[in-house]
Amino acid sequence: MPPADDPYALPPLAPARAAAIRRQLGLTTGQVAWAVAAYCGSPVHPDLVHAWEAGTIAPENDHVKALAAALWCSPADLVGEAATLAQCRTVAGLTVNETAAALGITRGQWEQAERRNHWRGTPAQTQALLRTLCPPPPCFVAACGKSAQLRVLLREAVTTWWPPYVGPLTRIVPLDPALLHHALERLHRAYQHWEGATGGPAHQAARAEARAADFLEHIDRHLWQHLREALNPADDPSRPTP
Incomplete structure (x- = not known):
């Protein structure tokens, strides 16, 4: 194995x-x-x-x-969500040469991208990547090296006021802005629920504080979960069965 x-x-x-x-x-x-x-x-x-x-x-x-x-x-x-560029290519059923040709890069450039799971293409090449391999958003964001930036943005959005962060979020996550708008609003409401409960009785406040801290720690996972539910409401892992 x-x-x-x-x-x-x-x-x-x-x-x-x-x-x-x-x-x-x-x-x-x-x-x-x-x-x-x-x-x-x-x-x-x-x-x-x-x-x-x-x-x-x-x-x-x-x-x-x-x-x-x-x-x-x-x-x-039969498989779950791809987590690397190489897995995206494997799921798409493409060879290294076919992928490189579709993206307008050399075989060596694509092999390096797979080996490092790191993508640094031009805007046109990135659009070709999204069309050709359809990488899941978490995979794409990780390959672009923007996971840490995403977590910072999400934490700021849910702890302050979220609407101004929709634009920056769309520049990181390649999805419909309306979908990201809805997901960010839900995240903000969820965090504010736990944050608002920290002013209650001591034992409830401690629990709410812990939940709020955990929510912020895994904020990107909550985003991906919201987006999966919105994109595939009837699917358990990530895609509907044929």
Whole structure:
């Protein structure tokens, strides 16, 4: 199994999604196990497929590809959110050469971007990256080296008055400004709820203060969660099943 920090691996399997697709096809875990074994050329027990769907065992890349073949779908339909540029390319099913050509850069430049998970392209190249690889917002922001800047902006927005921060936020997160406007407003309300509760009885105030501090500490995670819910309201991990 590839190491957890392997940037060239597929994103982790989304167990609920894999199970849902199997059920939609009317297949048993035994039938899927047989198809995966035929694809891989080695035995696969139905209990292993059940463990993948339960999330107790993470399949290797080759098994994810075999599982996708067994379920008549793309590996991208079975995995969670990409966290690196290389994972975005893998999910998109593109080669290094194809990606470099689509972005208008050299193969060496793209290989370096993948190796460092760091993106520094021109505005036109960045737009091509967004169109070609569709990186999830957290992945894109991290690759651009703006995660720390985002956290500072969000903390200032929720602890003061949020509307002036919508513009700066849109320059970091490549999403519809109206969507970011709504997410920032929700974050502000959530933080102000806990901040306002710090003036109550001592035990309640201490709890509210701790919750407010934790909210600020993980403010970017709350943003991503709000955006995922807004973009995919019926999806549990990140994308709807086909």
